[in-house]
Amino acid sequence: MSKYIGVDWASKGWFGVILEDDGWDADLFPSIWSLWKYHSDASRICVDVPIGLPSDEKRPCDVEAKAKLGRRQRSVFYTPVRDAVYEQNLDDAKALNEAQAGFSIQNQAWSIVPRIREVDEFLDMYPSARDRLYETHPEVCFWALNGRTPVGESKQTAAGVDRRRELLVDEYPEAADILEEAVDTYTTPSYAPMVSGVDDILDALVAAVTARRSTDAWATLPVAPGTDERDLPMRIVHPSTTNQTRLSTLEPDA
Template sequence: MADPGNKRIAGVDGCKAGWVVVSSDLRGQGPYQLQVFESFAVLLAHQPEFSTVAVDMPIGLPDHIGPRGRGSEQAARKHLGQRQSSVFTVPSRAAVYTDDYLEACSVARETSDPPKKVSKQCFYLFPKMREIDTVMTVALEERVFEVHPELAFWRLNGEAAMSLPKKIKSRPNGPVLDQRRDLLVSHGFDKTFLDQVPPKGVGRDDLLDAAANCLIASRIAAGKAEPFPNDYRRDGKGLRMAIWA
């Protein structure tokens, strides 16, 4: 039997290079490790296996979308105040599996009520959504959990939304990221680790988001995290649609 002391948990964020992972022991404490994986399938196959994976990417894609998106997105936004716009409305699975933006908008309108097109920001995430959707199964739900950095920071900040947006004019803002780094340091992260120059294809904001997700992974592993919403639904593949924090 594997030694529980050797198990590691992973906070994951999508990035230009693929997927950035900040991992730790089950308690969300060091030694911390920063890794980059080219695909989500490779990440899941990594040995030794990550026992809990908290990833910032939608899991569970409905066949039809209502007025405000998935219940998980609605539940998360309620806690985020001015930061709620960071939680995108994910379109239907059929829309996510399109490669052309205009086609995606057309399919999204046909599978939503009221008809709603896809934002460009969300469309650019489709390849990574498909990566997860392709490999995700109900059995994997024991290891893999959807999270969202803004809800993670809300939880870590005493259940208060962060006062400053992560990005200003679509670009990461230094002082804003410093605020988030300092919050992570207060939860046990080493400042030097968080201030390191990220690998190629990984932004500083990606690293900080993965670190926040790692702390949520530790809450999940300890049975302290909760799903938003509590009465989550499942999609056509049987996958739960819940954001954990």
């Protein structure tokens, strides 16, 4: 039985949507190691976090993602260089990043550095996961599903949520039920939610439907990605086509 997973960091843990041939599930995992403990049999896992880390420049995939997203480009952060990811405070990390790559680290990017390091260390410990754990970016995926046009409305608005739900349902009809049940389960009660908002659920869900596609129905930013010093690809995977075209190119997994 094939299994495809989309994962997004959701404040208290990694929120994951699991799609299988006979249904779906969702869960909150405290770490990537916890996710792997229960789902190391997954065919593909798409995660919203940088994987290949640069050493002396901005990653081309981040630069291209910003260019594609227009007004939504603020959702993409330039990935710090590997040495900066392993620094202990922001001031030292910024100084090192500027010296090695010529750009500073955005405060928002620094907030996800522990997650970048977590996934980097996980892949170092479990090299067998390299061919199943892929970096994606939710807004790039929505851009692709929206006819290669950025979704104009923010996920913080009702119109933005509705448009992304429409795109997800067109790709995977059960997405409406997944979204409704996950919001009810993980964002309530309001005084103690496990997931901070619907945006985290949307992000994990679009990563999951991307993972569900055949890799032949994927595209990457950039088209010909390079690798980092540990031979990890520096790329962002996303759907290559809208649903109507995809149907003729999807191939079932063995």
